[in-house]
Amino acid sequence: MRPAPAAPSPNPYDLHAATIVEKVRVTEDIDTVRLQLVDPAVRRSFRFQAGQFNMLYVFGVGEVAISIVSDPDEPQVLDHTIRAVGRVTKAIRGMGLGDTLGVRGPFGRGWPLHDARGKDVVVVTGGLGCAPVVGAIDYMFRRREAYGAVTILHGIKTPRDLLYRERFEAWRRHADTTVLLTSDQPDKTWHDHVGVVTELFEQVAIDPARTVVLMCGPEIMMRLGASVLMQRGVPATALYLSLERHMECGIGLCGHCQMGPYFLCKDGPVMRYEQVAPFLGRPGV
Amino acid sequence: MRQRPSAKKTKAVGRPTLGVFKFASCDGCQLSVLNLEDELVALGQALNIVYFPEASSAMQDGPYDIVLVEGSITTPEDARRIRAVRERAAVLITIGACATAGGIQALRNWADVEAFKRAVYPSPHYIDSLTTSTPISEHVRVDYELWGCPIDKAQLLRVLVDLLAGVQPRLPTQSVCLECKRQGHVCVMVARGMPCLGPVTRTGCGAICPSMGRDCYGCFGPAEGVPAGPGLPPNTTSLATRFHRDLHLIPAEVVRRFRGINGSAKPFKDESHAWEHKGCDE
Amino acid sequence: MTPIERPSAGPGLLPKSSFQLLLDALQSQGYRVMGQRLHDGAVKWDDIRQVSDLPVGWRDVQEPGRYRLEPSDSGRFFEVVNGPESVKRFAFAPREPLLMIERSHKSFRATPTLPQVEKTALLGVRACDLAGLAVQDQIFLHDAYPDPYYQARRENLFLVAVNCARALSTCFCASMNTGPKAQAGFDLALTELEDAVLVEAGSQTGQDLMQRLPLSPASDRPLAEAEAQMEACAKSQTRRLETAQLPQALYDAHEHPRWDQVAARCLACGNCTMVCPTCFCHTVEDAPDVTLQRTEQARVWDSCFTQEHGYIHGKNIRPAIKDRYRMWLTHKLASWVDQFGTSGCVGCGRCVTWCPVGIDLTEELPALLDKER
Numbered sequence: 001m002r003p004a005p006a007a008p009s010p011n012p013y014d015l016h017a018a019t020i021v022e023k024v025r026v027t028e029d030i031d032t033v034r035l036q037l038v039d040p041a042v043r044r045s046f047r048f049q050a051g052q053f054n055m056l057y058v059f060g061v062g063e064v065a066i067s068i069v070s071d072p073d074e075p076q077v078l079d080h081t082i083r084a085v086g087r088v089t090k091a092i093r094g095m096g097l098g099d100t101l102g103v104r105g106p107f108g109r110g111w112p113l114h115d116a117r118g119k120d121v122v123v124v125t126g127g128l129g130c131a132p133v134v135g136a137i138d139y140m141f142r143r144r145e146a147y148g149a150v151t152i153l154h155g156i157k158t159p160r161d162l163l164y165r166e167r168f169e170a171w172r173r174h175a176d177t178t179v180l181l182t183s184d185q186p187d188k189t190w191h192d193h194v195g196v197v198t199e200l201f202e203q204v205a206i207d208p209a210r211t212v213v214l215m216c217g218p219e220i221m222m223r224l225g226a227s228v229l230m231q232r233g234v235p236a237t238a239l240y241l242s243l244e245r246h247m248e249c250g251i252g253l254c255g256h257c258q259m260g261p262y263f264l265c266k267d268g269p270v271m272r273y274e275q276v277a278p279f280l281g282r283p284g285v
Numbered sequence: 286m287r288q289r290p291s292a293k294k295t296k297a298v299g300r301p302t303l304g305v306f307k308f309a310s311c312d313g314c315q316l317s318v319l320n321l322e323d324e325l326v327a328l329g330q331a332l333n334i335v336y337f338p339e340a341s342s343a344m345q346d347g348p349y350d351i352v353l354v355e356g357s358i359t360t361p362e363d364a365r366r367i368r369a370v371r372e373r374a375a376v377l378i379t380i381g382a383c384a385t386a387g388g389i390q391a392l393r394n395w396a397d398v399e400a401f402k403r404a405v406y407p408s409p410h411y412i413d414s415l416t417t418s419t420p421i422s423e424h425v426r427v428d429y430e431l432w433g434c435p436i437d438k439a440q441l442l443r444v445l446v447d448l449l450a451g452v453q454p455r456l457p458t459q460s461v462c463l464e465c466k467r468q469g470h471v472c473v474m475v476a477r478g479m480p481c482l483g484p485v486t487r488t489g490c491g492a493i494c495p496s497m498g499r500d501c502y503g504c505f506g507p508a509e510g511v512p513a514g515p516g517l518p519p520n521t522t523s524l525a526t527r528f529h530r531d532l533h534l535i536p537a538e539v540v541r542r543f544r545g546i547n548g549s550a551k552p553f554k555d556e557s558h559a560w561e562h563k564g565c566d567e
Numbered sequence: 568m569t570p571i572e573r574p575s576a577g578p579g580l581l582p583k584s585s586f587q588l589l590l591d592a593l594q595s596q597g598y599r600v601m602g603q604r605l606h607d608g609a610v611k612w613d614d615i616r617q618v619s620d621l622p623v624g625w626r627d628v629q630e631p632g633r634y635r636l637e638p639s640d641s642g643r644f645f646e647v648v649n650g651p652e653s654v655k656r657f658a659f660a661p662r663e664p665l666l667m668i669e670r671s672h673k674s675f676r677a678t679p680t681l682p683q684v685e686k687t688a689l690l691g692v693r694a695c696d697l698a699g700l701a702v703q704d705q706i707f708l709h710d711a712y713p714d715p716y717y718q719a720r721r722e723n724l725f726l727v728a729v730n731c732a733r734a735l736s737t738c739f740c741a742s743m744n745t746g747p748k749a750q751a752g753f754d755l756a757l758t759e760l761e762d763a764v765l766v767e768a769g770s771q772t773g774q775d776l777m778q779r780l781p782l783s784p785a786s787d788r789p790l791a792e793a794e795a796q797m798e799a800c801a802k803s804q805t806r807r808l809e810t811a812q813l814p815q816a817l818y819d820a821h822e823h824p825r826w827d828q829v830a831a832r833c834l835a836c837g838n839c840t841m842v843c844p845t846c847f848c849h850t851v852e853d854a855p856d857v858t859l860q861r862t863e864q865a866r867v868w869d870s871c872f873t874q875e876h877g878y879i880h881g882k883n884i885r886p887a888i889k890d891r892y893r894m895w896l897t898h899k900l901a902s903w904v905d906q907f908g909t910s911g912c913v914g915c916g917r918c919v920t921w922c923p924v925g926i927d928l929t930e931e932l933p934a935l936l937d938k939e940r
Contacts, residue, residue: 012712015677060855060862087453100674251712255848261905284890327857459873466841467661476608484836516887518835
C-alpha cells in the first residue's frame with residue numbers, strides 16, 4: 001500500500017519551529033541537517049514515510065521542499081540532505097547548531113517500501129547525489145532480512161560527481177547486495193565500469209517476476225533505464241521513479257510542480273513509471 | 286550560475302559599510318535612497334554609511350561591503366573611476382536605468398556628440414567626454430542590477446535587507462502586466478489602444494503608469510531579457526508589430542517607443558534598430 | 568452555499584422601477600453590494616449603492632486584443648457583459664498574507680493571518696464566472712487540504728447571478744456548457760426583461776432575501792421570454808471550442824508546428840492567466856522588515872508565463888515562449904480534465920480580449936488539432 005497524505009492540519013500553511021541539532025557536511029555544498037521539532041506535542045505526533053518531504057522555511061527568506069532521509073520509525077528527529085543551490089538552501093547552509101527552521105509536512109507520496117518486502121530491489125540512480133533514494137536504501141538495510149537481493153546501480157558523468165563513495169562501499173558489504181558504479185567520462189582514478197548506467201543492467205541477474213525498481217536521476221536516464229528493464233521482462237508496474245519539479249506549497253495548490261496531469265508534490269514525488277511515461281524527458285513538460 | 290557574493294561574508298565584525306557613488310545621472314535614484322524615510326534610521330543602524338556625498342560629509346575611502354552605483358559612464362575619467370570603485374567594493378549594485386543600461390543619455394549613442402558639444406558650449410574643447418553612454422556592466426563586474434527611472438525604493442530596501450541577512454537577493458524579471466492585473470487596473474492597451482510597453486517591461490515599479498491611465502514607457506527595462514533572442518521573452522517584435530499594424534504607429538514612432546530611457550538595453554535596442562529603415566506599409 | 572430547505576414560491580418578477588429595493592434589501596442584510604461600474608474605459612467591481620451606479624447606457628464591444636465601451640440606448644442595467652475581472656479575486660485574492668512570523672530569541676513564532684472579510688454581495692455575476700468559481704472551489708476547498716484563506720473569503724460571498732441576454736464576439740460559454748444561463752452556485756439569479764427583472768433563488772439565503780422583495784409571481788409569459796432571450800444569446804455566439812477529442816489530442820499535439828507560430832506572437836506577459844477565472848497558480852513571498860524581527864509571508868498570483876515558474880535548481884524547464892504557451896494551453900484544456908474532471912476553460916473569452924496582441928485560443932486549438940499541418 002502506498003502511503004496516503006497525512007491527515008490535514010487546520011491550516012496547511014502554518015509552520016512548526018524546529019531546531020538544528022546536528023549538521024554533517026557531506027561534500028563541499030551538501031549538508032545533512034538533523035532537525036528536532038520544538039513543540040513536544042507536534043514532535044510526538046509527527047509521522048512520515050520514506051520518500052516524503054518537508055517544506056523547510058528560513059526566516060525572512062522562504063521555503064524549500066526537501067525529502068526526509070532519516071528512518072520513519074524514528075520520527076523524533078528528521079534528517080534532510082540539502083544541496084546549497086538556491087537562495088533558501090544557501091541560507092540553510094549558513095545556519096548552525098541551535099538555529100531554528102520552520103517545518104511544514106510531511107507531504108507527498110514516498111517509495112513503495114512496504115510493497116517491496118520479500119522482493120528483490122534494484123535501485124538505479126544517476127547524476128549528482130540522490131538524497132530521496134539514499135533514505136530508501138538505508139531503510140532497507142536496517143531491515144535487511146525483509147528484502148531479497150538488493151542491487152544498486154549508480155551512473156555519473158565524471159568521477160568528481162561521485163559524492164557518496166564511502167556509502168557505496170559500505171552498502172557493498174551487506175549480504176546479497178550488488179553495488180555497481182559507472183562513469184561515462186572517467187579519469188585515471190576510475191576503476192569501475194565505463195559507460196552509461198543502463199549498460200550495468202547487463203552485469204546483473206534480474207528475476208523480473210520478483211523485482212521492484214526504484215529510480216532517481218535525470219529523466220532521460222530513467223526513461224532509458226525503464227525501457228531496458230522492461231525489455232528484460234520487468235513489468236512497468238514494478239518501476240517507481242522519484243521526480244523533481246519546483247514545489248512551493250506542498251499541497252497541490254500553487255501549480256508549479258506539474259508534470260502532465262500530475263502535481264508532483266501531492267501525486268509524487270515518487271510516481272509509478274506507467275503514470276509518467278509519456279511525459280518523461282519531454283521538453284517543456 | 287556564478288556564485289554571487291553576500292555582504293555578510295565579507296566583513297566579520299561591525300556593521301557592513303555602504304558607499305553610494307554617482308556617475309552621469311540626475312541624482313533621482315540617490316534621492317530614492319533618502320526617500321526611505323521610515324526605514325532610514327533602522328538602515329543607518331544596520332549599515333555604516335561611509336560614503337554618500339549626496340547625503341553626508343563623511344567620505345571614507347573604503348573598502349566597502351556594499352556599493353550602490355548611480356549613473357552611466359560618459360567620460361574617460363568616469364571609466365577609470367568606476368574601476369577604482371569596483372576594486373574597493375565587495376558587492377556592487379547598480380541603481381537605476383543609467384547605471385544599468387546607459388540611461389536616457391545613451392541616446393547620444395545614435396547621435397553626433399561633437400555636434401552637441403559645439404551647440405551647447407562656447408568652448409567645446411574643454412569638454413572631455415566619450416561618444417557613448419554605457420552601463421556600468423560594460424566596464425566592471427556588477428553583482429546586482431536595480432532597474433527603474435528612478436528605482437523602486439522598496440526593491441532597494443529588500444535587496445539591502447537580504448544582503449544584511451546574508452541572503453542572495455531575488456529580483457523579479459516578469460512583465461509589468463502581472464502586477465498591473467493583480468492591482469486590478471484596466472489595460473490601457475486593450476481598452477484604449479495606447480502603445481504600452483508593459484508586456485515586455487520588467488515589473489518592480491508597482492505598475493505606476495497604467496494605474497494613472499498612462500502607457501508604460503519601459504523605465505524598468507526589458508522583462509527577463511538575459512539571454513535575449515528569438516523565442517525568448519521579451520517578445521518585442523510581436524509587440525512592435527502590434528503597435529504598427531493595429532495601433533497605427535508609423536515605424537519612426539515604434540523606434541521612439543523602444544528608444545527611450547532603456548533604449549540601449551539589448552532587446553529594446555535590437556527592436557528599435559529593426560524598425561529604423563522600415564516603410565509605413567511593412 | 569446553503570441548500571434550499573423550505574420550498575417556496577418559484578421565480579418572481581421585480582419591476583425595473585423597483586430594482587433599488589433589491590440593493591436596499593441586500594444592504595439591510597449587512598452586505599456590501601458590489602457590481603460592475605465604469606472605470607477607465609471598461610468596467611470593474613466597485614460599490615453599487617443605487618441603480619444609477621450601474622453602467623446603464625453603455626455596452627461593451629470585445630474582440631481579440633480590443634475592448635471598447637459604446638453608448639447604448641437600451642436602458643438595460645446589465646447591457647455591459649463583463650470587464651477584465653472575473654469574481655476570482657473575491658475568493659482567491661491577488662495578494663493574500665498567510666503568516667506573520669516574529670522572531671523570539673533564536674526561534675520564531677508564526678501566526679496565521681486569516682482575512683477579516685465583510686459580507687459581500689456580488690451583483691451581476693455571469694454564468695461563465697459562476698462556473699469558474701466552481702472550478703476554483705474544487706481546487707481550493709475540495710482536496711486533502713482545504714485552504715482556510717480562500718474559505719474565509721468564499722463563505723462571505725452572496726452571489727447574484729445575471730443570465731446573459733447578449734453575447735460578445737469573444738463569448739463561447741454555450742460550447743463549454745457553462746452559460747449563458749446560470750446553472751448552479753448562485754444565491755439569486757436575475758434575468759433582465761423589458762420592464763421587469765425575473766428573480767430566482769438558488770440557495771436558502773437567496774430565498775430568504777427574495778421574501779424581502781415585493782415580487783409578483785412570474786407567469787408563463789415572462790418565463791418563456793427569459794428562456795427565449797437566453798436561447799437567442801447562445802445562438803448568437805460565433806466562437807466555439809471543440810473539446811470532444813480532449814484531453815488526449817492536445818497531448819498528442821506536443822510537437823505540432825503551430826506552437827512555434829503562436830509563440831512568435833505571444834508576449835509571455837501573463838495577461839491571459841491573470842484574467843482567467845480559473846487560473847490558480849500562485850507564489851509565496853516573504854517581506855521582512857529592516858530589523859529582521861518580523862516578516863510577512865504572503866501568496867500572490869503567479870503565472871506559468873514567468874521565468875520563475877519553470878525553475879528547478881539552476882535550470883528552467885520552460886525557457887522559451889513556446890514552452891510556456893504550450894504549458895498554459897495544454898494545462899487549461901487537457902491536463903486540467905485529468906486533474907479535476909472538468910475543463911479549465913469556462914468560455915468567458917477574457918484571455919482572447921485581454922491578450923495585448925489578440926491571441927485567440929478558439930483559433931489556436933483547432934489549428935493544433937489539425938494533423939495535416
